[in-house]
Amino acid sequence: MISxxxxxxxxxxxxxxxxxxxxxxxxxxDGHSKVKVGLITTLTGGxxxxxxxxxxxxxxxVKQAGDxxxxxxVEDDQRKPxxxxxxxxxxxxxxxxxxxxxLVFSNLALAVAPATTAQGKFYISPxxxxxxxxxxxxxxxxxxxxxxxxxxxxxxxxxxNKMGMKKAFIFAPNYPAGQxxxxxxxxxxxxxxxxxxxxxxxxxxxxxxxxxxRASDADGIFFFAxxxxxxxxxxxxxxxxxxxxxxxxxxxxxxxxxxxVGDAAEGVLNTAxxxxxxxxxxxxxxxxxxxxxxxxxxxxxxxxGFDTALLIASAAAKADVKDTDAFRDxxxxxxxxxxxxxxxxxxxxxxxxxxWVRKVxxxxxxxxNTAVEIAIEDRQDVYAAECKLEW
Amino acid sequence: MDLLxxxxxxxxxxxxxVMLFLMAAGLTLIFGVMGLINLAHGSLFMIGxxxxxxxxxxxxxxxxxxxxxxAAAAMVGALVEITVIRRLYDREHLDQVLATFALILxxxxxxxxxxxxxxxxxxxxAWLKGTISLPGGIQYSLYRLTIIGIGLVVAVGLFLLISxxxxxxxxxxxxxDREMIGxxxxxxxxxxxxxxxxxxxxxxxxxxxxxxxxSVEVGMGEPVLILAFVVIVIGxxxxxxxxxxxxxxxxxxxxxxxTLLPVIFGAFMEPSAATTVGSAxxxxxxxxxxxxxxxxxxxGLFGRA
Numbered sequence: 225m226i227s228x229x230x231x232x233x234x235x236x237x238x239x240x241x242x243x244x245x246x247x248x249x250x251x252x253x254d255g256h257s258k259v260k261v262g263l264i265t266t267l268t269g270g271x272x273x274x275x276x277x278x279x280x281x282x283x284x285x286v287k288q289a290g291d292x293x294x295x296x297x298v299e300d301d302q303r304k305p306x307x308x309x310x311x312x313x314x315x316x317x318x319x320x321x322x323x324x325x326x327l328v329f330s331n332l333a334l335a336v337a338p339a340t341t342a343q344g345k346f347y348i349s350p351x352x353x354x355x356x357x358x359x360x361x362x363x364x365x366x367x368x369x370x371x372x373x374x375x376x377x378x379x380x381x382x383x384x385n386k387m388g389m390k391k392a393f394i395f396a397p398n399y400p401a402g403q404x405x406x407x408x409x410x411x412x413x414x415x416x417x418x419x420x421x422x423x424x425x426x427x428x429x430x431x432x433x434x435x436x437x438r439a440s441d442a443d444g445i446f447f448f449a450x451x452x453x454x455x456x457x458x459x460x461x462x463x464x465x466x467x468x469x470x471x472x473x474x475x476x477x478x479x480x481x482x483x484x485v486g487d488a489a490e491g492v493l494n495t496a497x498x499x500x501x502x503x504x505x506x507x508x509x510x511x512x513x514x515x516x517x518x519x520x521x522x523x524x525x526x527x528x529g530f531d532t533a534l535l536i537a538s539a540a541a542k543a544d545v546k547d548t549d550a551f552r553d554x555x556x557x558x559x560x561x562x563x564x565x566x567x568x569x570x571x572x573x574x575x576x577x578x579x580w581v582r583k584v585x586x587x588x589x590x591x592x593n594t595a596v597e598i599a600i601e602d603r604q605d606v607y608a609a610e611c612k613l614e615w
Numbered sequence: 616m617d618l619l620x621x622x623x624x625x626x627x628x629x630x631x632x633v634m635l636f637l638m639a640a641g642l643t644l645i646f647g648v649m650g651l652i653n654l655a656h657g658s659l660f661m662i663g664x665x666x667x668x669x670x671x672x673x674x675x676x677x678x679x680x681x682x683x684x685x686a687a688a689a690m691v692g693a694l695v696e697i698t699v700i701r702r703l704y705d706r707e708h709l710d711q712v713l714a715t716f717a718l719i720l721x722x723x724x725x726x727x728x729x730x731x732x733x734x735x736x737x738x739x740x741a742w743l744k745g746t747i748s749l750p751g752g753i754q755y756s757l758y759r760l761t762i763i764g765i766g767l768v769v770a771v772g773l774f775l776l777i778s779x780x781x782x783x784x785x786x787x788x789x790x791x792d793r794e795m796i797g798x799x800x801x802x803x804x805x806x807x808x809x810x811x812x813x814x815x816x817x818x819x820x821x822x823x824x825x826x827x828x829x830s831v832e833v834g835m836g837e838p839v840l841i842l843a844f845v846v847i848v849i850g851x852x853x854x855x856x857x858x859x860x861x862x863x864x865x866x867x868x869x870x871x872x873x874t875l876l877p878v879i880f881g882a883f884m885e886p887s888a889a890t891t892v893g894s895a896x897x898x899x900x901x902x903x904x905x906x907x908x909x910x911x912x913x914x915g916l917f918g919r920a
Contacts, residue, residue, distance in 0.1 A: 269723060269834040272732040398894055420887060421877070422894040426838055428829045431627035431759065432870045438754070439620040452830035455734055460828050463739055463756055465746045484734035484830060 259294045259545045261286075261536065262315035264308055264336065265326035267300040271451050273480040274328045274525050275300075278350050280518055281526030282325070285533025288513065293540050294533075297321060301332055308332045309339065316343055322545045323348055325532055328525070330354040330373060330401040341365040344548060346555070350532040351525060353574060354400045355407075359607030362572040365548075367555055369535055370528045371497055372574045372605035373401050376473035377408030379495035379579035379599035380446055384413050384471050387493070389444035391418040393437050393468070396448040398422035405448035405473070411606070418442040423449075428456045434464045444468055450475035455484050462488035471495075474593070477584050479523035482591040489584045489591065497575075498527045498564045499582045499595035507563040521592055527563050534560040556615055566602070572611035576604045619753055624874050625867065630759045632866025633766025637821035638839055639846040639858040640773060641814025647853025648789045648810050651700065652708050654715040656818055656843065657836025658722035663688040663819025664826035664835060665726055668737035677740035681823050688819020689812040696811040701804065719837070727833050734832040737823075762824050769817065770859050777855055786810060790853055845901055849908050851918025860916055865901050872900040 263282060266275035279298055286294050297319050301308035308327065315321045316339075323346040327333040333352035340347040341363040349357075349368040357363070358372045384392060392415055396402035406420060419440050421433060437445060445468050449457045454476025461470070474496035477489055500511050500521055510530055514522040522530070539545075539554035558569050570576050578601050582593040642656050666687035671680035695718065703711045739758045746754040777783040785806055788796045797803045822836065829835070846865050850857025877893030884892065908916065 267732075268727065272727065272833060273734065276732045398891075398898075420890050422890055423873075424894070424898050428825075428835070428838070429627075429631060431630065431756075432624055432874045435620060435623045435627060436874060438623075439617070452734060452832050452835070455830035455832075456828065459738070460756075463744060463746075463758060463828065465754060480733055481830075484736045484832075486736055486738055 257544055257546055259323065259536065259540045260319065260321045261294060261296045261323045261325060262299065262312070262319060262321035263296055263326035264299045264301050264311050264315065264324065266303045266328050267298075269302050271303050271328060274351075274451060274523075275326070277480055277523045277525035278326055278328060278529035281514070281522060281529030282350065282533045283529075284510075284514060284517055284526075285530040285537070289533065289537030294537060298326075301327065303329060303332070305332050305335045308336050312336045312339060316340065316345060322346065323536060325350055325536075326529075327352055330404075331399055333357070334400065337366055338363070346551070348532055348536065348555070350528045352401070353605075355404050355607050356400070358572050358574050358605055359610035360612075362607075362611035362613055364552060364573075364613055367535075367569070367573045369532045369575065371577070371579075372607060373404035374408030374411065374605055374607075375497070375577075375579060375603060376475075376495045377405045377446075377448065378412045378603065379581070380471050380473055381409045381412030382599050383493055383495055383581050384409075384415070384444060384446060387444065387469060387471065389413075389469070389471070390415040391442045392416070392444050392446050393419045393421075393440055393442035394446040395421040395423055395433060397425040397427065397450075397453060399425045401450075402448060409446050412600070413446075423453075427453060430457045430460050433457075434460060434466065437468065438464065438466055442468060445470050447472045448475065451481065455481050458485045458488045469493075474524055474582060477582070477593060478525070479521050479592065480525065482584065482593075486591070487586075490586060492584050493596070494582050494584070494593070495579050495599050496524050496582060496593075497577055497579055498524055499580055499593045501592075501594050502564065502580070503595070504563070504565050506561045507565075510563045521590070531560075531562050531564070531567075534562070553615075570604045570608045571613050571615065572605070572608040573613065574605055574608065576602060579603055619751065620874075622751070623753055623755060624870055626753075626755055626759070626763070628867035628870035629863065630763050630766075630866070631870055632863035633763050633770075634821055634825055635839070635842055635846050635866055636766055636859050636862035637769060637817050637824075638843040639850070639862050640769070640855055641817045642843050643847040643850065643853055643855065643858045644786070644810055645814045646847065648786055649700075649704055649807055651703060652711045652715065653700070653814075654712060654840065655695070655718035655722065656814070657840030658719050659688045659692055659815045659818040660822035660825075660836035660839055661726060661833065662691050662722065663822030664737065664831045665730055665735065665822075666819065667823035667826055668735040668831045669730075671737055672735075677743075677827075680737070681820065684819045684823030685816045688822070689816035692815025692819075693808055693812040695815075696808050700811060701807070704807075723833050730833075732833070734830045737826045737831050739827045758828065765820075765824065769820075770855075773855055782806075782809070842901070845905050847915075849905050849915055851912075851915030853919075854915070854917040857915055857917030864904065868904050869897075869901050872897040876900075 265278050299311040324340045325348045328351050330352040337347040346365045351370050353368045353372040396405040470492050474494045477494040538560040542554040543550035545551050568576050579599045581596040581599045583596050585594050645653050663684035667680035667684040670683035743758045747757050749755050846861040850861030876897045877890050880889035880893045
């Protein structure tokens with residue numbers, strides 16, 4: 225009998241809590257309706273470090289925006305396109321989110337973003353920027369806060385020119401972002417391409433490619449190998465005794481993987497829209513608060529997540545998310561102080577921004593990046609011209 | 616492509632093959648002796664790498680790290696065999712696949728809890744760094760050469776263990792007729808635990824060796840696991856000799872395919888198309904090899920009908 229009473233009491237308590245919660249959210253909903261964001265990112269398995277940083281950066285941004293006007297539902301995609309699609313369906317159908325964000329990998333974004341925008345909801349990408357969604361396939365409800373994929377690679381091409389590279393050995397994994405990478409590099413690189421290779425996605429052994437580098441007469445190497453692939457390549461390259469200069473986008477030199485690479489990365493130039501020591505107030509404040517909250521230096525992924533949250537908060541302050549047209553206009557205005565400095569959207573709703581050359585340095589025991597100079601200024605992706613959006 | 620580069624690529628293929636052998640040997644033993652499909656074998660590879668990275672971080676010694684990888688993987692292997700795997704021997708393969716798949720998820724998340732989401736640092740020790748000159752003027756990584764050496768020593772050791780010792784005799788007997796060997800008074804469950812721990816230790820060692828030149832991260836075992844299955848299917852399930860032959864074959868095919876195919880296609884296609892077609896075909900090559908072997912020898916190269 226006692227247990228029965230206990231159960232009944234629990235039930236009542238549960239109901240009371242639910243009512244209290246409903247009351248609380250009703251109170252917040254006063255004025256603009258609450259913005260509900262579904263954040264799908266890679267939180268388990270390989271590549272989880274990147275997703276964790278996007279999530280932490282995003283949640284920090286939401287927290288700093290204050291006012292409780294943004295509610296976030298976090299889900300894990302396990303880096304699998306089918307899981308991402310399933311979770312996206314759940315977020316759209318049963319959680320009824322207004323905005324989706326979070327995906328790290330282009331192949332997953334290509335599966336989820338079109339499905340989201342087709343249902344009249346917003347997808348705001350904090351990382352993946354495949355060419356397919358920037359050109360003819362652009363959509364009025366698809367925004368990218370990070371970059372179109374080619375951007376960092378175009379900056380790497382410009383950097384290679386400056387380094388005096390004449391014959392480049394270039395490689396990238398064989399998937400949408402890898403193809404964008406080589407295209408981006410070749411667009412700005414003025415020298416000759418000595419060898420061009422597509423490696424397997426997720427490849428962990430680069431002995432065969434390194435042997436080809438040794439045999440080639442290239443005078444420099446451009447590579448795109450995000451996450452664990454970059455760790456593997458850099459360690460094996462450092463052990464190979466080849467001393468050709470390396471250049472690449474920041475994905476292989478990021479804060480999430482530098483500790484695992486160690487001294488093999490020291491001194492290498494890499495390109496991104498941001499560096500932890502960038503000289504502006506917003507960036508300094510972000511790095512300080514991120515360190516205080518999570519006890520580590522933020523990566524570019526964390527920075528992108530943070531900027532995404534700021535963008536959503538800036539739009540939510542201006543317009544009601546249920547009024548899609550007004551909210552879209554508010555997003556397009558990009559009325560927030562980006563941690564990367566100047567930031568505005570092009571007509572395809574991808575950023576027009578500066579890309580920086582960064583250098584891997586050892587600061588005490590910690591490897592990190594320092595901003596060297598601007599690689600290309602005010603860069604807009606080339607696909608924008610193919611996008612029919614007008615605003 | 617000149618001869619030196621070709622020889623270097625053959626060495627790379629050998630090294631890759633030897634690494635696969637360390638994984639496949641345990642897998643094929645476990646399947647051969649216990650009839651168990653162990654999907655969690657890749658997790659043991661990961662556990663070896665993480666144990667090595669942790670111990671190398673504390674002590675700075677690579678040898679201790681290798682010992683730790685063997686010990687940790689063997690211990691976890693024995694523990695899992697006693698608590699979970701033992702209940703699966705009489706079940707169907709589908710049940711085994713389900714249960715060991717669950718183990719993958721548990722091990723991955725467990726590792727992430729303990730070590731965090733970010734990759735760990737594990738480096739080649741100073742005394743194995745750099746390259747050495749081989750006859751003919753080839754510069755080859757000392758560390759990769761060491762991996763080849765360790766792999767071959769393990770292969771010989773395993774061969775002797777199976778063919779010359781009492782334990783090996785029991786393992787072979789267990790493969791042939793598990794009920795009879797039990798009836799003869801051999802403690803079959805202790806034998807199973809031993810075989811499982813041995814297979815696990817080899818996977819752990821392989822993880823540690825590879826971890827020094829790759830990324831030590833959660834989920835690092837699964838891609839290797841798939842290749843290891845290809846190896847034992849090609850070699851013949853249950854055969855150590857088959858695992859060695861299959862592993863070397865897969866290692867060489869993959870490495871040489873990756874480098875030669877784009878060159879071959881380049882002879883009659885424009886360079887960028889040759890790269891795309893060549894690398895696409897290269898990633899299929901080992902599966903084509905597997906299909907080819909199975910057409911002519913359905914039980915694998917060294918498998919028994």
